[in-house]
Amino acid sequence: MSHGVALKPARSLKSADLRGTVRIPGDKSISHRSFMFGGLAAGETRITGLLEGEDVINTGKAMHAMGARIEKVGDEWIIQGTGNGALLAPEAPLDFGNAGTGCRLTMGLVGVYDFESTFIGDASLTKRPMGRVLNPLREMGVQVKAAEGDRLPVTLRGPSIPNPITYRVPMASAQVKSAVLLAGLNTPGVTTVIEPVMTRDHTEKMLQGFGANLMVELDADGVRTIRLEGRGQLIGQVIDVPGDPSSTAFPLVAALLVPGSDVTIENVLMNPTRTGLILTLQEMGADIEVINPRLAGGEDVADLRVRHSELKGVTVPADRAPSMIDEYPVLAVAAAFAEGATTMLGLEELRVKESDRLSAVADGLKLNGVDCDEGEDTLVVRGRPGGKGYGNATGSSVVTHLDHRIAMSFLVMGLVSEHAVTVDDAGIIATSFPEFMDLMTGLGARIEPVESRAA
Numbered sequence: 001m002s003h004g005v006a007l008k009p010a011r012s013l014k015s016a017d018l019r020g021t022v023r024i025p026g027d028k029s030i031s032h033r034s035f036m037f038g039g040l041a042a043g044e045t046r047i048t049g050l051l052e053g054e055d056v057i058n059t060g061k062a063m064h065a066m067g068a069r070i071e072k073v074g075d076e077w078i079i080q081g082t083g084n085g086a087l088l089a090p091e092a093p094l095d096f097g098n099a100g101t102g103c104r105l106t107m108g109l110v111g112v113y114d115f116e117s118t119f120i121g122d123a124s125l126t127k128r129p130m131g132r133v134l135n136p137l138r139e140m141g142v143q144v145k146a147a148e149g150d151r152l153p154v155t156l157r158g159p160s161i162p163n164p165i166t167y168r169v170p171m172a173s174a175q176v177k178s179a180v181l182l183a184g185l186n187t188p189g190v191t192t193v194i195e196p197v198m199t200r201d202h203t204e205k206m207l208q209g210f211g212a213n214l215m216v217e218l219d220a221d222g223v224r225t226i227r228l229e230g231r232g233q234l235i236g237q238v239i240d241v242p243g244d245p246s247s248t249a250f251p252l253v254a255a256l257l258v259p260g261s262d263v264t265i266e267n268v269l270m271n272p273t274r275t276g277l278i279l280t281l282q283e284m285g286a287d288i289e290v291i292n293p294r295l296a297g298g299e300d301v302a303d304l305r306v307r308h309s310e311l312k313g314v315t316v317p318a319d320r321a322p323s324m325i326d327e328y329p330v331l332a333v334a335a336a337f338a339e340g341a342t343t344m345l346g347l348e349e350l351r352v353k354e355s356d357r358l359s360a361v362a363d364g365l366k367l368n369g370v371d372c373d374e375g376e377d378t379l380v381v382r383g384r385p386g387g388k389g390y391g392n393a394t395g396s397s398v399v400t401h402l403d404h405r406i407a408m409s410f411l412v413m414g415l416v417s418e419h420a421v422t423v424d425d426a427g428i429i430a431t432s433f434p435e436f437m438d439l440m441t442g443l444g445a446r447i448e449p450v451e452s453r454a455a
């Protein structure tokens, strides 16, 4: 399933107050890994709460193409895995659509096998850098054919015996860390990943849960060393995927911005590697109550009660970026309605997401009358509480560049802007949050199709 560049009808969201209690679909990172590890493990894995967005479904299709049996029975996904080391050569290119996570992790997972696998994706994924994963795979002995600049399409062929490596991850990336560890699963000996800056730790936790021999050591400077013993056996598990904090961010920011709102979001993943946005919004003065924090399936989970709040600008330090990397577009929208300036630092990774998110956000803000400055790896937004004059009265749409988070962020902005905010492609939202429009309208937002000159 990949998106063309055809524009979907432009839409804008409008709202009086937002009220109600909602559950957010399952976490995308955990859902991808549930399909991958379930597909690889020996025996049966049963998954509830899986995110059924296009990104994750493409990972399921890839695992199926490599021998996993996957079916949905009622609310449960049931997987019969191949057993470690027993993936089959895919007969056709694996199409990951829009998904960096699905593509990069699977490159690690299957790239070390002694057969060919080819990876393709949509126009967005084809522009994204794959060298960050291909370089460590080359060190492990994998032969790589790639388009210029280490872009898709990529074809990999593993050696008869891969080399276990020690790899220091050069940028803050859970995808790179995970790709090397997954390559280590089918490599004899110990694969070591050194992570100077901690990123989301779902791969480590879930591999341990599936029975891998994986150890994490933390030194006094916060550097993590992860050691994985290859060629062990993973055993099928029962997984209940908690709600995605990155999707939660959209109704959460909407409730903060729309006067009179009072929204409860249940069963949200609160893993500390994912909660940077909540901390930042609380520093800005947001009324977010964390209710009934609990442990579920080894993860921190809680319900969040969010009430409309007057926000003020803050500085978001660079070292917080990994814990909220996908939330900057919607934070920038919140900042547009805050009193004073919000300064976001350490944003270099935003340039290599589904779009160049730093420039996509700055362009969208400027189009809708927000005062902001885009630096090389920084964004400063000078807010205007109330959003007077915001929006685009001429009907120009925000260009989403096949980026779901840009689409959702600007639809949230439209809830409180004086004039409509439209986006050129709402269809791309289905990659990560197909229920977004229904969930927002269920809380009281109205969708207004708008004549778009861009369309």
Ligand SMILES: O=C(O)C1=C[C@@H](OP(=O)(O)O)[C@@H](O)[C@H](O)C1
Residues within 6 Å of the ligand: 028, 029, 030, 100, 101, 172, 173, 174, 175, 176, 178, 200, 325, 326, 349
């Ligand atoms: O490992 C993961 O599940 C993810 C890691 C992050 O990417 P990077 O590793 O490129 O930072 C994040 O942006 C992405 O949405 C999901």
Ligand SMILES: C=C(OP(=O)(O)O)C(=O)O
Residues within 6 Å of the ligand: 098, 099, 100, 101, 102, 326, 353, 354, 405, 432
């Ligand atoms: C960056 C994201 O995803 P991916 O890298 O998997 O495409 C995202 O969902 O914001």
